[in-house]
Structures are given as structure tokens and as C-alpha cells.
Amino acid sequence: MSTLKAQLRTDLTAAMKARDELVKSTLRMTLTAIGNAEVAGTEARELSDDEVLKVVAKEAKKRAESAEAFAAAGREELAAQERAEGEVLERYLPTQLSDDELVAIARAAVDETAAELGETPGPRQMGQVMKRANAAAAGRADGGRVASAVKALLIN
Numbered sequence: 001m002s003t004l005k006a007q008l009r010t011d012l013t014a015a016m017k018a019r020d021e022l023v024k025s026t027l028r029m030t031l032t033a034i035g036n037a038e039v040a041g042t043e044a045r046e047l048s049d050d051e052v053l054k055v056v057a058k059e060a061k062k063r064a065e066s067a068e069a070f071a072a073a074g075r076e077e078l079a080a081q082e083r084a085e086g087e088v089l090e091r092y093l094p095t096q097l098s099d100d101e102l103v104a105i106a107r108a109a110v111d112e113t114a115a116e117l118g119e120t121p122g123p124r125q126m127g128q129v130m131k132r133a134n135a136a137a138a139g140r141a142d143g144g145r146v147a148s149a150v151k152a153l154l155i156n
Contacts, residue, residue, distance in 0.1 A: 002049045004056070004092065005034060026088040030059050050139075053093070057139055060089040097141045099149075105141075106149040109133035123154050 008027055015023035034055050038047055047055070063086035070079035097105070109132035113121045121129055126147075133146050 002047060002052050004049045004052045005031075005047070008034075008052075008056075008092065022084055023088050026085045029085075030056060030089065033059055053139055056089055056092050060086050060093060061142070063089065094140050097137060102137070102141050102145060102149045103153075105136045106133050106146065106153050109136060109150065110153050121154060123151075126150060126154055129154065 008031055012024065012027040012031065015027060034047060034052055037051070037055050038044055063082045067079045067082035067086065070076070070082060106129075109129045110121060112132055113125060113129045116128075117125065129150050130147060133150050134143065137146050
């Protein structure tokens, strides 16, 4: 079992003992999503820590999107619940990159691609640059933020 999954289970047990309903329900949903990911595909397998981290990040992103949708619909109590669940999940995610760090990663990816191509990449080479930038960001930034940083450098 991955160490992150074991940590989630340990924290779930602690939340049950402390009767913390928010943490308990959030961790149960997350562990269920991890279990679903493990049995998805042609055969069941154990997820690595990186794969578990991706599932946790996906669940956190779902919470943020739901909170936004509820707030837009005027359902502030449900939006607050989703935000609280997102905060619980953020404890298990690596710290997010600042905008300056993200721009530096995007610039490095553009420079590496330029060195490989022998010319400055343009919008047509965005896929190549994104591949490098996403690898460098490695779950520490949302894909949309990475894409906007890369796009800003390629257009200018």
C-alpha cells in the first residue's frame, strides 16, 4: 500500500475517533475514489503514491469547481461545505507554485524546446512546451495555470 493511502486511512481512523464528520466524510469519498481507480481498467492493481496524489488532486479540483457552481447558483451553504472539503484535501497535496515560479518553469520549458528545435517555438509548438512544463510542475500547479503561463510566453 502506498504511504499516502496509508496516511489517508490513518487520518480517517483519527477523524472517526474524534467524531469529525467533515474530515471523515471527505476522506471516505477520497479513499473510495482511490479504490475505484485501483479497479478501473482490465485488472485491479495497487496505485503508487504519485497516482494516489493525482486522485487526491482530482478530488480537490472537483470540490473547487462544485463550490464555484454552488456560489454562482446562490447556494452559499453548499459552496462553503465544498470549500471546507477542499481544504481538508489540500493538506495532502504539495504546496502550489506561485505565479513567479510558474512563469520561471514555463520560460525554462520554452528555452529547452527552443534549444531542441533550433528556433524560438511559437503557438504551434505549444504541445511540446506543455509536455516539459507539466513534467516540471508535477502536480504543483493546475494544468490551466500552466497552459496560460506557456501561452503568454509563446504569443509574446
